[in-house]
Amino acid sequence: MSTQPLLKVEHLTMRFGGLVAVNDLSFDVHKGEITALIGPNGAGKTTVFNCITGFYKPTEGMMTLTQADGRHYLLERMPDFRIAAEAKVARTFQNIRLFTGMTVLENLLVAQHNVLMKASGYTIMGLLGIGGYKAASAASVEKAKYWLEKTRLTDRADDPAGDLPYGDQRRLEIARAMCTDPLLLCLDEPAAGLNPRESLELNTLLRSIRQDDGVSVLLIEHDMSVVMEISDHVVVLDYGTKISDGTPSHVQNDPKVIAAYLGVEDEEVEAVEAEVGL
Amino acid sequence: MAKVDNRIVEQSGPVQSGPMAALKEAAFAGLITFGLSIPIIAYGTRQDINNRLVLDARWDAVAWAVAIVFIGRLLVTLNAQRRAAGGGKLMRVPQALQPLLGRLKPVLAPLAIGFLFAFPVISLLLSGWQGSTKWIDNFGVQILIYVMLGWGLNIVVGLAGLLDLGYVAFYAVGAYSYALFATKVIPATYPALGVWAFWICLPVAGILAAFWGILLGFPVLRLRGDYLAIVTLAFGEMIRLVLINWTDFSQGYAGISGIPRPSFFGIPFNASDNGFAATFGLEFTPIYRTIFLYYLILVLALLTAFVTIRLRRMPVGRAWEALREDEIACRSLGINTTTTKLTAFSLGAGFGGIAGAFFAAKQGFISPESFTFMESAVILAIVVLGGMGSLWGVAIAAVVMIGGPELMREMEFTKAIFGKDFDPTQYRMLIFGLAMVVIMIWKPRGLISTREPTAFLKQSKAVSGSHVKEGHG
Numbered sequence: 001m002s003t004q005p006l007l008k009v010e011h012l013t014m015r016f017g018g019l020v021a022v023n024d025l026s027f028d029v030h031k032g033e034i035t036a037l038i039g040p041n042g043a044g045k046t047t048v049f050n051c052i053t054g055f056y057k058p059t060e061g062m063m064t065l066t067q068a069d070g071r072h073y074l075l076e077r078m079p080d081f082r083i084a085a086e087a088k089v090a091r092t093f094q095n096i097r098l099f100t101g102m103t104v105l106e107n108l109l110v111a112q113h114n115v116l117m118k119a120s121g122y123t124i125m126g127l128l129g130i131g132g133y134k135a136a137s138a139a140s141v142e143k144a145k146y147w148l149e150k151t152r153l154t155d156r157a158d159d160p161a162g163d164l165p166y167g168d169q170r171r172l173e174i175a176r177a178m179c180t181d182p183l184l185l186c187l188d189e190p191a192a193g194l195n196p197r198e199s200l201e202l203n204t205l206l207r208s209i210r211q212d213d214g215v216s217v218l219l220i221e222h223d224m225s226v227v228m229e230i231s232d233h234v235v236v237l238d239y240g241t242k243i244s245d246g247t248p249s250h251v252q253n254d255p256k257v258i259a260a261y262l263g264v265e266d267e268e269v270e271a272v273e274a275e276v277g278l
Numbered sequence: 279m280a281k282v283d284n285r286i287v288e289q290s291g292p293v294q295s296g297p298m299a300a301l302k303e304a305a306f307a308g309l310i311t312f313g314l315s316i317p318i319i320a321y322g323t324r325q326d327i328n329n330r331l332v333l334d335a336r337w338d339a340v341a342w343a344v345a346i347v348f349i350g351r352l353l354v355t356l357n358a359q360r361r362a363a364g365g366g367k368l369m370r371v372p373q374a375l376q377p378l379l380g381r382l383k384p385v386l387a388p389l390a391i392g393f394l395f396a397f398p399v400i401s402l403l404l405s406g407w408q409g410s411t412k413w414i415d416n417f418g419v420q421i422l423i424y425v426m427l428g429w430g431l432n433i434v435v436g437l438a439g440l441l442d443l444g445y446v447a448f449y450a451v452g453a454y455s456y457a458l459f460a461t462k463v464i465p466a467t468y469p470a471l472g473v474w475a476f477w478i479c480l481p482v483a484g485i486l487a488a489f490w491g492i493l494l495g496f497p498v499l500r501l502r503g504d505y506l507a508i509v510t511l512a513f514g515e516m517i518r519l520v521l522i523n524w525t526d527f528s529q530g531y532a533g534i535s536g537i538p539r540p541s542f543f544g545i546p547f548n549a550s551d552n553g554f555a556a557t558f559g560l561e562f563t564p565i566y567r568t569i570f571l572y573y574l575i576l577v578l579a580l581l582t583a584f585v586t587i588r589l590r591r592m593p594v595g596r597a598w599e600a601l602r603e604d605e606i607a608c609r610s611l612g613i614n615t616t617t618t619k620l621t622a623f624s625l626g627a628g629f630g631g632i633a634g635a636f637f638a639a640k641q642g643f644i645s646p647e648s649f650t651f652m653e654s655a656v657i658l659a660i661v662v663l664g665g666m667g668s669l670w671g672v673a674i675a676a677v678v679m680i681g682g683p684e685l686m687r688e689m690e691f692t693k694a695i696f697g698k699d700f701d702p703t704q705y706r707m708l709i710f711g712l713a714m715v716v717i718m719i720w721k722p723r724g725l726i727s728t729r730e731p732t733a734f735l736k737q738s739k740a741v742s743g744s745h746v747k748e749g750h751g
Contacts, residue, residue, distance in 0.1 A: 160745045
C-alpha cells in the first residue's frame with residue numbers, strides 16, 4: 001500500500017436544502033486497489049460519486065487526487081469535464097448513458113476526444129490534412145479495438161450502441177470510460193441488471209482493469225457477489241454517514257453494517273443504538 | 279426499417295384493428311375538419327355595390343375539405359393497421375433492385391454535383407437565352423441559397439442538437455456587413471478596391487457572423503431545449519428590430535440599395551469596354567451574371583457540405599453528435615461542452631453569414647423585410663423535413679420547399695383540368711402545407727432519417743433514426 005492515497009476524501013458534506021445527503025465523510029482510495037462504496041438505498045452513494053466527478057459541488061470538504069508524478073488536483077474546485085480530462089477520473093452511470101445513435105466504435109472514439117483534438121491541432125490542422133492527425137486517428141481506433149476485445153464487443157463494433165442488449169451496454173460504458181485513460185474509474189452499479197454469468201464476467205474484467213491496465217477502481221454496488229469477491233477495501237454508508245471501513249471480511253462481520261442492512265431484533269434495538277451511537 | 283416505422287405509428291395513437299375502427303377514426307377526423315372549416319371556409323365575405331358586407335355560402339368547399347380529410351385519414355389508418363399486422367410497407371423497393379441501389383450509392387453524389395454544374399447549360403439549351411434566366415435565377419440560385427442555409431443550420435440543429443429559431447439573424451449580419459462595407463467603408467477608404475469588394479467582404483461577412491454567433495452563444499448556450507429555442511428566437515428578432523430602428527446605421531425600413539454586384543474576379547459584369555462580355559469577346563447579355571451567381575452559390579454550398587463532411591469525421595464533429603445524444607455523458611468524458619457548442623453555433627452562423635453576403639450581392643438591395651422570423655422557420659423546416667443531420671435530406675427538402683411553390687407557377691396544365699379561371703399560384707401555400715403534413719405522416723423523422731457512422735471497423739452500417747436522438751439544447 002503506497003503512502004499517498006490516489007484519492008483522499010476528507011470531511012465531504014453535501015446538503016440539498018435541509019437534507020444532508022452526505023455527512024462528514026472521509027475515506028481513501030489507494031492506488032491499484034478496488035474500493036467498494038456500499039450502503040442501503042438512499043444512503044448517499046451516488047451523491048458521493050457526483051461530488052467526486054464534479055457533477056455536484058460539495059457543500060463542505062476536500063477531495064485530493066494525487067497523480068503518480070506527485071501533482072495534486074483539488075476536485076471540489078474543478079468543473080466536471082476538467083476532472084475527467086486533467087485529473088483523469090472517469091465514470092459510468094447508474095442509468096446507462098451511451099450515445100445510442102452512434103456506433104459502438106464511435107462511442108469509444110468520442111471518449112478519446114481530448115487526445116484527438118490536440119492531435120488535430122484543434123481541428124484546423126486536421127481539416128487541412130497536416131500534422132499528426134492521421135496517425136493519432138489510427139492509434140485511437142487501435143485503442144478502441146483493444147477495449148472492444150477486452151469487453152468482447154468486437155463483433156458489434158459497427159452496430160449502433162442503442163441496439164446492444166443491456167449487459168453489452170454496461171460493458172460498453174466501462175470500455176468507453178477506459179478509453180479516456182483514467183487513473184481512477186468510478187463505476188455506479190456496474191452489475192445492476194446483469195445475470196449471474198455476466199456478473200462473473202464483470203469480476204474478471206474489473207480485476208483485469210486493475211492488474212493489466214493499472215487503473216484503480218471505485219465502485220458502488222449492491223450485488224454482494226461482486227463486492228465481496230473483488231474489492232480490496234469496502235466503505236459502508238448509511239444515511240450519508242460512514243458506518244464501516246475496512247477489508248470485505250471486516251465489513252461483513254461489523255454489527256453496524258448488519259444492523260443497517262438487515263435491521264435488528266426488537267429487544268436488541270437499544271443495545272445496537274448505543275453501539276451505533278444514536 | 280419496417281419495425282421502426284411500426285413503433286412510431288403505435289406511438290401516434292393506439293392502432294385498433296378492423297375497418298370499422300378505421301371508419302370511426304376517419305369519421306372523427308372528418309367531423310373535426312367540418313367544425314374547423316365552418317368559420318374558415320364556409321362563408322366568404324365581399325362588399326356589394328352599396329358597400330355592404332355580403333356573406334357567400336361555400337358549403338361545397340366545406341364538403342370537399344371534409345371528404346378529402348375523411349378519405350385521407352381512412353387510408354392512413356388502414357395502412358397503419360396493415361403494418362401493425364405485419365403487412366410491410368405499401369411501396370417496397372423490389373428485392374432485385376436492392377444491390378443495384380447499393381452500387382448506385384457511391385456515384386450518386388458525383389452524379390448530382392455533375393448535374394448541378396451542367397444545369398445552366400441544360401436550361402440554356404432547353405429554353406434559350408431569354409427563358410433560362412427564370413430557371414437559373416428563380417430555381418437554381420434561389421434553391422441553392424436555401425440549401426446552403428439548410429446545411430449551415432444543419433450543423434447547429436442536426437449535428438449539435440441545439441434548436442436555433444433565430445438563424446436568420448446571422449443571414450442578416452452577413453448581408454448587412456457586405457452591404458455596409460461595400461457601399462460605405464470601401465468607397466470612403468480604398469475606392470480602388472471597388473471591383474474586388476465582394477471577394478474581400480465575403481470572408482469578412484462570414485467571420486463577422488461567426489463572431490456574432492459566439493457573442494450570442496455565450497449567454498444563450500447554458501439554456502436547453504425550449505428555453506434555448508425561445509431565446510434564439512428573441513435574438514433573431516432583436517437584430518431585425520435594431521436594423522429597423524437604428525436608421526443612422528442601416529437606414530431602417532428604407533434598406534440599403536446600390537450594393538455592388540460581384541465581379542468576375544475583378545472583371546465587372548457590365549456593358550463597358552472592360553466588362554466581362556467585352557473582355558472575353560462575347561455579346562453583352564445580363565445572363566452571364568446570373569450564371570456566374572449560380573456557380574458562385576453552388577461552390578459556396580458545396581464548400582459548406584465539404585466542411586461538414588470533413589468535420590463530422592474529426593473529433594469536434596463527433597463531439598457535436600455526442601452532445602446531441604447525451605450532454606452529461608460528454609462531460610464525464612472530459613469534453614468541454616461550452617466550447618463544443620460554441621464552435622457549432624459559430625460555424626453554422628458563419629455559413630449563414632456567407633450566404634447572407636451572397637444574397638445582398640445578388641439582390642443589390644436589402645432591407646429588414648428579408649430577415650423575418652418566417653425565413654428562420656422555413657430554414658428550420660427544411661432541416662427538420664430533410665432529416666436532421668442528413669446533407670442529402672436537407673438538399674432534397676430545400677428543392678421541395680423552395681422549388682415546389684415556384685413550380686406551382688409553371689403548372690399551366692391545371693387550367694385544363696379545373697377551368698380557365700383556375701390560378702395554381704393561389705393554391706401554392708395550401709399545397710405547401712399539405713405536403714408538409716404528408717411528409718410528417720409518411721416520414722416522421724424527416725426524408726432521410728438514418729445516420730451514416732463516421733468510422734467503422736469492418737462495414738459501415740447506417741444507424742436507424744429511432745436510435746438517433748434529436749438533442750435537447
